[in-house]
Amino acid sequence: MTSINKSSSWKALNSHFKKMKSIHMRDLFIKENNRFNKYHIQYEDFLVDFSKNRITDETLNLLTNLAKEAKLEDWRDRLFSGDKINFTENRSALHIALRNKSQKAILLDGKDIMPNVKKVLRQMKIFSNDIRSGKFKGYTGKKIKSVINIGIGGSDLGPAMICEALKSYGAKDITPYFVSNVDGADIAQTLELCDPETTLFIVASKTFTTQETMTNAYSARTWLLKHLKDRQSIKNHFVAISTNGAAVDKFGIDKENMFEFWDWVGGRYSLWSAIGLSISIFIGMDNFEKLLNGAHDIDNHFKDAPLNKNIPVILALIGVWYINFFKFNTHAILPYDQGLSLFPSYLQQADMESNGKFIDRNGNKIKYHSGPILWGESGTNGQHAFYQLIHQGTEVVPSDFIMPIHSHYSIGNNGNEHHKILIANCIAQTQSLMMGKTNKEARKELKNQNLDENMIKILTPHKTFEGNRPSTSILFDKLTPKSLGRLIAIYEHKIFTQGIIWNINSFDQWGVEYGKQIAKLVLPKLIEPNETSGFDSSTNNLINYTKKNI
Ligand code: G6Q
Numbered sequence: 001m002t003s004i005n006k007s008s009s010w011k012a013l014n015s016h017f018k019k020m021k022s023i024h025m026r027d028l029f030i031k032e033n034n035r036f037n038k039y040h041i042q043y044e045d046f047l048v049d050f051s052k053n054r055i056t057d058e059t060l061n062l063l064t065n066l067a068k069e070a071k072l073e074d075w076r077d078r079l080f081s082g083d084k085i086n087f088t089e090n091r092s093a094l095h096i097a098l099r100n101k102s103q104k105a106i107l108l109d110g111k112d113i114m115p116n117v118k119k120v121l122r123q124m125k126i127f128s129n130d131i132r133s134g135k136f137k138g139y140t141g142k143k144i145k146s147v148i149n150i151g152i153g154g155s156d157l158g159p160a161m162i163c164e165a166l167k168s169y170g171a172k173d174i175t176p177y178f179v180s181n182v183d184g185a186d187i188a189q190t191l192e193l194c195d196p197e198t199t200l201f202i203v204a205s206k207t208f209t210t211q212e213t214m215t216n217a218y219s220a221r222t223w224l225l226k227h228l229k230d231r232q233s234i235k236n237h238f239v240a241i242s243t244n245g246a247a248v249d250k251f252g253i254d255k256e257n258m259f260e261f262w263d264w265v266g267g268r269y270s271l272w273s274a275i276g277l278s279i280s281i282f283i284g285m286d287n288f289e290k291l292l293n294g295a296h297d298i299d300n301h302f303k304d305a306p307l308n309k310n311i312p313v314i315l316a317l318i319g320v321w322y323i324n325f326f327k328f329n330t331h332a333i334l335p336y337d338q339g340l341s342l343f344p345s346y347l348q349q350a351d352m353e354s355n356g357k358f359i360d361r362n363g364n365k366i367k368y369h370s371g372p373i374l375w376g377e378s379g380t381n382g383q384h385a386f387y388q389l390i391h392q393g394t395e396v397v398p399s400d401f402i403m404p405i406h407s408h409y410s411i412g413n414n415g416n417e418h419h420k421i422l423i424a425n426c427i428a429q430t431q432s433l434m435m436g437k438t439n440k441e442a443r444k445e446l447k448n449q450n451l452d453e454n455m456i457k458i459l460t461p462h463k464t465f466e467g468n469r470p471s472t473s474i475l476f477d478k479l480t481p482k483s484l485g486r487l488i489a490i491y492e493h494k495i496f497t498q499g500i501i502w503n504i505n506s507f508d509q510w511g512v513e514y515g516k517q518i519a520k521l522v523l524p525k526l527i528e529p530n531e532t533s534g535f536d537s538s539t540n541n542l543i544n545y546t547k548k549n550i
Pocket residue numbers: 152153154155204205206207208209210213266267268269353509512
């Protein structure tokens with residue numbers, strides 16, 4: 001395949017961009033008073049308003065052509081049919097099978113994988129029910145109250161984000177904790193909050209070799225044995241989720257307490273698998289199933305909806321428009337829901353680990369930008385911090401405003417005062433980012449404050465907002481397991497779509513593996529007594545300085 005930036009649709013987009021770059025969205029809204037009608041997609045309770053973007057019909061047509069030229073539809077079929085599209089690891093990317101609620105078989109190397117998927121779901125259901133009901137007890141016969149998930153990256157971020165998001169569905173007598181950092185503070189501070197007799201550790205690691213996770217898991221085991229003084233207690237307090245049965249066995253976790261998943265589940269796509277055990281324990285298996293249902297709905301939507309009515313595709317194409325043509329290289333995720341406070345960092349991994357790549361599928365260095373720098377924070381907190389830059393900075397930051405219409409919490413006047421204020425803030429931001437405030441408007445406002453002419457002159461440029469700052473609003477009824485499943489799957493498929501357009505493999509992560517490899521080189525040098533040489537002078541000195549002062 002010729003490089004996508006040499007394709008006819010890319011070239012057409014380039015010429016179109018020359019026209020579009022100076023057009024203000026204010027004018028687009030004046031010209032097209034039905035802009036919202038044209039540029040929104042309603043999918044059941046999900047409303048995606050992408051009208052506040054620097055696009056026209058022509059932009060969307062050209063972008064859709066680009067997706068076609070990149071053979072998005074073929075690649076989508078290959079994803080769903082279990083082709084080994086993660087070719088650098090010789091693996092399929094079949095997370096869609098984990099939430100396949102149809103009765104259809106999904107074949108991998110000619111064999112239906114659904115029976116195994118369902119078997120593990122049943123195992124999760126029994127175990128989650130037993131923990132919640134108290135049937136599964138700690139070694140001394142007490143009910144489990146604390147569930148500590150020990151994992152990192154894909155074995156941590158999804159479950160942690162979801163347990164936070166769906167707290168209102170959580171068991172009141174179980175607290176989930178997530179320990180990921182190898183910094184001893186993480187596990188030590190968590191253990192301080194827990195009682196060994198009522199604590200369950202979930203060691204979540206696809207490989208069961210990750211240094212951080214294994215170090216934390218061994219420290220947890222030491223802590224448990226110090227208190228319970230019997231190796232037999234491990235059976236009542238440790239379960240493992242992994243693809244590596246031998247390593248789980250070596251750690252001392254009973255086969256019965258192991259939940260399997262498979263190499264065709266990428267780490268950052270694994271929350272739908274047994275890696276979600278902390279979720280199913282906390283919110284119950286029925287709710288976990290609803291999360292899967294939500295994702296399955298979007299799998300169907302992504303598969304079946306025409307490209308120009310397809311939520312993940314539209315989000316992806318608008319992203320490509322900004323990254324590759326406007327050269328806006330960052331993207332903000334701004335959820336107006338406290339529950340989604342971890343959503344930006346979860347998506348950071350999903351997006352940046354998938355599409356943060358400069359080599360295409362043919363092994364060539366790409367000559368265009370790929371994945372954006374993703375960042376964000378829940379609203380309204382971000383408004384009092386970094387939104388200044390979004391409004392008036394020299395960088396333009398396309399932003400996603402994510403907002404449920406209803407809150408789980410009834411508080412304030414009429415029981416919805418807080419939520420109305422939250423919604424008002426969210427909508428107001430998208431409006432002012434798009435409209436801006438002209439010099440004339442700023443001047444008029446200052447005049448109304450009865451300021452003297454000199455002061456008005458000084459202040460006017462500072463109070464002027466260029467506007468034309470793009471945003472997409474994603475609204476849905478309420479943050480439920482189902483809607484969260486949908487939201488996550490929307491972004492997963494958006495990321496996939498962009499990876500296809502950029503012709504990169506979104507499913508490997510050699511940068512992460514490299515990190516795992518280099519840490520192993522430095523650790524022995526920190527331990528050995530003699531002076532370290534052999535690295536560059538900075539690294540040698542950092543190691544030697546640390547050794548001297550440790
Ligand atoms: C995700 C990455 C990475 C991975 C962690 C943990 O896609 O592969 O974030 O999830 O490195 O790996 P283990 O689950 O093998 O411990």
